[in-house]
Amino acid sequence: MQHTTSHELSQWAETDRILREDFNSDNAKIEAALADHAAALSRLGNCKIEYGSYTGTGRCGLDRNSLTFSGSPLAVIVVDGTFGSHLIMLRDAIRALYLSYTKEDITMVSLRWEPENGVSWFANTAEQQANAASRTYYYIALLAADE
Structure with a gap:
């Protein structure tokens, strides 16, 4: 009897004897592969989202x-x-990317990731630090879902 290359499923020829054990074995392999696939999919793209806003102080x-x-x-x-501008921070990076569409400015901003659940940053100007006085800033954070 021949078998498939990926999962070793039975491939009967016309002259092969068909046995219940072969079907049961194939079904067990398929069930295991589907369970592995479902487990892998459950880990993809899952995250918690937190968002909020703050008002800039003008400090930098x-x-x-x-x-x-x-x-x-x-x-x-x-x-x-x-x-008109975005500050993009990715986990474990030591610099964030500040993009200003109105001023055509791209600047690297210094980051520090707090051990458990935070981030802090600074730049040379309040604008680049996303902290211009009295300006409202909005943030969104993607958190690991398995926490």
Whole structure:
């Protein structure tokens, strides 16, 4: 009897004897493969989302901004109220990317990931630090779902 290459399922020829054990074995292999596939899919794309807003103070430099979440953030995006700039932070990076569409500015911003559930950052200007005085900023954080 021949078998498939991927899962070793039975491939009967016209002259092969068909046995119940072969069917049961094939069904067990299919069941295991489907369970593995379902488990893998359950881990893909799952995350918790937290969002909020804050008002800028106008401070910058070593006077850092910070955000704290209910779990460990994988990514954080901050946008200003006019949606003219974005600050993009990815877990374990030491720099964030600040993009200003109105000023055509791209700047690297210094990051520090807190051990459990936060991030802080600073830049040379309040604008690049996403902290311009009295401006509203909105953030969204993607947190690991398994926490």
